[in-house]
Amino acid sequence: MRNHCPHAWHQQQHRGRMWAASPAFRRRLFLLRSLSPSPCAALPGNAACSSSPSPSTSIRVNAMSASGPVYEADAEAVVRRITPPLDRARHKGQAGKIAVIGGCREYTGAPYFAAISALKVGADLSHVFCTRDAATVIKSYSPELIVHPILEESYSVSDGERESVSSRILTEVAKWMERFDCIVVGPGLGRDSFLLDCVSNIMRHARQANIPTVVDGDGLFLITNNLSLVEGNLLAILTPNVYEYKRLVQKVLNCEVNEENASEQLTALCQKIGGITIMRKGKADIISDGKTVTQVSTFGSPRRCGGQGDILSGSVAVFASWARHFLLTNEYPTEKSVNPMMLGCIAGSLLLRKAASHAFEKNKRSTVTTDIIELLGKSLEDICPAGH
Ligand SMILES: NC(=O)C1=CN([C@@H]2O[C@H](COP(=O)(O)OP(=O)(O)OC[C@H]3O[C@@H](n4cnc5c(N)ncnc54)[C@H](O)[C@@H]3O)[C@@H](O)[C@H]2O)[C@@H](O)CC1
Ligand SMILES: Nc1ncnc2c1ncn2[C@@H]1O[C@H](COP(=O)(O)OP(=O)(O)OP(=O)(O)O)[C@@H](O)[C@H]1O
Numbered sequence: 001m002r003n004h005c006p007h008a009w010h011q012q013q014h015r016g017r018m019w020a021a022s023p024a025f026r027r028r029l030f031l032l033r034s035l036s037p038s039p040c041a042a043l044p045g046n047a048a049c050s051s052s053p054s055p056s057t058s059i060r061v062n063a064m065s066a067s068g069p070v071y072e073a074d075a076e077a078v079v080r081r082i083t084p085p086l087d088r089a090r091h092k093g094q095a096g097k098i099a100v101i102g103g104c105r106e107y108t109g110a111p112y113f114a115a116i117s118a119l120k121v122g123a124d125l126s127h128v129f130c131t132r133d134a135a136t137v138i139k140s141y142s143p144e145l146i147v148h149p150i151l152e153e154s155y156s157v158s159d160g161e162r163e164s165v166s167s168r169i170l171t172e173v174a175k176w177m178e179r180f181d182c183i184v185v186g187p188g189l190g191r192d193s194f195l196l197d198c199v200s201n202i203m204r205h206a207r208q209a210n211i212p213t214v215v216d217g218d219g220l221f222l223i224t225n226n227l228s229l230v231e232g233n234l235l236a237i238l239t240p241n242v243y244e245y246k247r248l249v250q251k252v253l254n255c256e257v258n259e260e261n262a263s264e265q266l267t268a269l270c271q272k273i274g275g276i277t278i279m280r281k282g283k284a285d286i287i288s289d290g291k292t293v294t295q296v297s298t299f300g301s302p303r304r305c306g307g308q309g310d311i312l313s314g315s316v317a318v319f320a321s322w323a324r325h326f327l328l329t330n331e332y333p334t335e336k337s338v339n340p341m342m343l344g345c346i347a348g349s350l351l352l353r354k355a356a357s358h359a360f361e362k363n364k365r366s367t368v369t370t371d372i373i374e375l376l377g378k379s380l381e382d383i384c385p386a387g388h
């Protein structure tokens with residue numbers, strides 16, 4: 001039986017309190033607050049901003065005290081600030097190119113949900129890299145997606161072919177990699193060992209190319225057993241559900257999930273994996289990068305149909321790339337220290353919750369994932385109108 005509070009855990013808490021009191025923490029808090037919806041002139045060219053000022057003005061973060069509350073993020077403000085304007089001068093691709101690595105014999109819904117959600121949120125292009133079996137099915141769901149039937153599972157590859165097939169798969173994905181603003185690894189990926197080895201190579205390549213990577217579903221199974229794939233990668237986001245989080249905590253912190261110190265434990269987990277961003281999904285989505293903690297708890301829907309996490313991973317990918325672009329290009333150098341991966345999680349969580357709420361209002365008990373996807377557009381429009 002694992003202990004709730006091994007010695008190392010106390011040390012992490014102590015470090016958390018010291019950090020909360022430090023000037024560096026206060027500076028970071030200020031930087032997050034500086035993203036609040038100040039007068040719209042502060043966000044050049046964002047027509048959407050001017051039409052819907054938020055009554056609330058800050059993104060608040062937890063100071064990581066031992067028993068302190070986790071403050072709610074001002075998620076609407078984040079969505080408004082990072083969503084790019086629909087500028088007529090822009091060309092295809094500038095609003096984002098996303099790729100989902102997932103889809104196998106068993107699962108075709110999950111990669112579709114993630115990839116189509118990326119488009120519905122506002123990305124220009126959405127690719128899926130999946131197995132051959134899954135590709136035709138995914139293509140038949142939607143002509144909007146660009147589907148690459150390149151992954152292979154063990155049953156279709158003989159022992160002698162493995163090396164050449166593995167390097168062919170990497171070459172094929174690498175050809176595209178530089179074009180992507182973010183990749184999502186894991187929705188409907190399955191757990192075949194050969195396939196996971198190939199995906200590990202893809203993740204290493206994405207990291208070398210500095211491509212932000214959202215890890216979800218079976219991608220979390222993969223990295224939980226091989227933490228070096230994400231360790232220290234500041235462009236990695238993990239989006240575990242309750243079971244995936246439990247497995248991660250057991251593996252990394254060597255203890256059980258502790259609800260009483262949820263934010264401290266999440267912070268410790270992020271720190272232990274080298275400062276990556278983690279969004280722990282649940283009644284509230286709690287988000288940390290090991291330095292700050294915040295949450296989104298806007299009520300969504302009481303329906304827990306499968307696939308909502310996939311919508312979230314596709315949406316987070318788009319918002320994280322928008323946030324990254326916003327912080328790199330805006331005229332306030334101080335904002336460059338804000339973590340765009342955290343902003344992407346905050347925005348994705350809010351949008352999914354709003355869409356789930358609208359879908360439930362309409363469909364009640366029969367609400368399914370496709371109903372929620374259809375309402376992503378309306379939900380974003382309510383927060384951040386597209387204008388004309
Ligand atoms: N339509 C689709 O194609 C969908 C495919 N999905 C994919 O399905 C794959 C597996 O994801 P899952 O979220 O189902 O993950 P798991 O296979 O880990 O969990 C399956 C279910 O088993 C139960 N479970 C797991 N661990 C447990 C524990 N420790 N104690 C008690 N019960 C436990 C839970 O009910 C859980 O929802 C992923 O690739 C995911 O992306 C899901 O995203 C849902 C939709
Ligand atoms: N108990 C809850 N109360 C309210 N909302 C929840 C609850 N659990 C999850 N959610 C919402 O559902 C979203 C997806 O979380 P969930 O735990 O269903 O992911 P998942 O199991 O990975 O989903 P998927 O079936 O796509 O794999 C969360 O971001 C959150 O908005």
Ligand SMILES: [Mg+2]
Nearest residue numbers: 217241309310
């Ligand atoms: Mg999931």
